[in-house]
Amino acid sequence: MTESTPVRRAQGLTLVMSPPDYFDVSYAINPWMDPAQWSASAELLSQHARDGWKALRACYEGLGAEVLVLPPVSGLPDLVFTANCGLVLDRTVFLASYRHPERQPEQPHGRAFFDRLKSEGYVDRIVTPPGGMHFEGAGDAIWDAHRGVLWSGFGMRSSAGIDRVLAETFGVTAIPLELRNPHFYHLDTCFCALSQGEVLIHEKAFSARDLDVIRERVGADRVLVASDDDADHLGVNSVSFRDAAGRDDVVLCYATDALRGQLRERGYDVHVVDLASFNRSGGAAFCLTLRLDQTTR
Ligand code: ARG
Numbered sequence: 001m002t003e004s005t006p007v008r009r010a011q012g013l014t015l016v017m018s019p020p021d022y023f024d025v026s027y028a029i030n031p032w033m034d035p036a037q038w039s040a041s042a043e044l045l046s047q048h049a050r051d052g053w054k055a056l057r058a059c060y061e062g063l064g065a066e067v068l069v070l071p072p073v074s075g076l077p078d079l080v081f082t083a084n085c086g087l088v089l090d091r092t093v094f095l096a097s098y099r100h101p102e103r104q105p106e107q108p109h110g111r112a113f114f115d116r117l118k119s120e121g122y123v124d125r126i127v128t129p130p131g132g133m134h135f136e137g138a139g140d141a142i143w144d145a146h147r148g149v150l151w152s153g154f155g156m157r158s159s160a161g162i163d164r165v166l167a168e169t170f171g172v173t174a175i176p177l178e179l180r181n182p183h184f185y186h187l188d189t190c191f192c193a194l195s196q197g198e199v200l201i202h203e204k205a206f207s208a209r210d211l212d213v214i215r216e217r218v219g220a221d222r223v224l225v226a227s228d229d230d231a232d233h234l235g236v237n238s239v240s241f242r243d244a245a246g247r248d249d250v251v252l253c254y255a256t257d258a259l260r261g262q263l264r265e266r267g268y269d270v271h272v273v274d275l276a277s278f279n280r281s282g283g284a285a286f287c288l289t290l291r292l293d294q295t296t297r
Helices: 035-040 042-062 106-119 162-170 208-218 228-232 257-265
Strands: 014-017 066-069 086-089 092-095 125-127 141-144 149-154 173-178 191-193 199-201 223-225 239-242 248-252 268-272
Touching (some): 014 042, 035 042, 042 066, 042 248, 086 141, 092 106, 092 162, 106 125, 173 208, 208 223, 257 268
Parallel strands (some): 092 125, 149 173, 248 268
Antiparallel strands (some): 141 149, 191 199, 239 248
16 A cells, blocks of 8 residues: 655645634724624624625635635634734744633634644644634734744734744744734734735834834835724735736725825735725724735745
């Protein structure tokens, strides 16, 4: 009998999404969330969420991405935000450890899903954060392929010091950025690394010191600044990649003409998908997406 070598998957753009079958706003763990407002038009908002999610998936698939589905679980409305279930880099999964009790039950479902991905050849290794530390996945750990660094958000959800653990785990430089504005509670709500090397930020989410760190590292001419209007619609929470056709894309839920213009001028194809129902939970395109294909090489 010959032993077959396991297939190594996730070479191209591979994304994890989880459908909003049980998505709603039934608790409030950030200032975007208002359960009373949600329940006042729950049916309409749920339908809108399902439509938005399908459109986002179709957008990715249209650009050549493979989308893997994390099964939804009743009673876990925020499981749709797959960016939080871990960070995947070099086929290693660094699992989440959620801060809020409302989201902690998501963790074993993420774990089981990654175990499955491991047996199917998508990832090689699953590691957990040290006891007592919180980590909310790719939402707070943004891989900057251009510079080979991890931007590491902390202060609202992920613990201070998580940057050092990430740096050690992945053998890369991790740059801590402190979050202190409750509206921009995950790094991905106010910081996006674009596929050609620019970063898109919302300045008001950061201290003057951290803004200096960002400008110094990225180069001031490559820091794109999102307006309040863009940021307040979670337009910064965007996904950028080079697609199967070799084009650089930015997928986001909202962009003012000014932001669209800036992105197009830099050579990006801009794809706007309405995700307003997810904004009511404090989420948008990046939150609904977890990349499996990112590597440090
Ligand atoms: N309601 C969710 C929470 O507060 C939204 C998470 C959005 N995810 C993200 N990566 N920003 O945790």
